[in-house]
Amino acid sequence: MLVNTSPKRKNKILQRYLNKKFGRLKIINLFFDNNVLMADCICDCGNIKTINAYNIWVGKTKSCGCLREENRMKVIQKIPKSDYAKIIEEYNSNKKMTYQEIANRYGVTKQNICRIVKGR
């Protein structure tokens, strides 16, 4: 439907969807890539990602991927609170250690580690 889209129609699409929110994604830019409408989106989590706009409108893509990640998080074992101090110490004592590396060790997401370290 977007092949040979006229400039007028392109403008219409932009007006309709720019700065609109779909799930966690806010569309901040739209452009055509080989006649596929792509959307630059900013997610609630702060990530910016380029996604096929059609997938956003039909509800197939609702986040940058963090939503799927969070759902995955729910089924994995959460880190016991008693381990928090250890994790914070680990992070602070070794500056080369990234959230992801610690997360991998505990089998959780880096967002989890980030939250623990930042005390949220």
Ligand SMILES: [Zn+2]
């Ligand atoms: Zn996100």
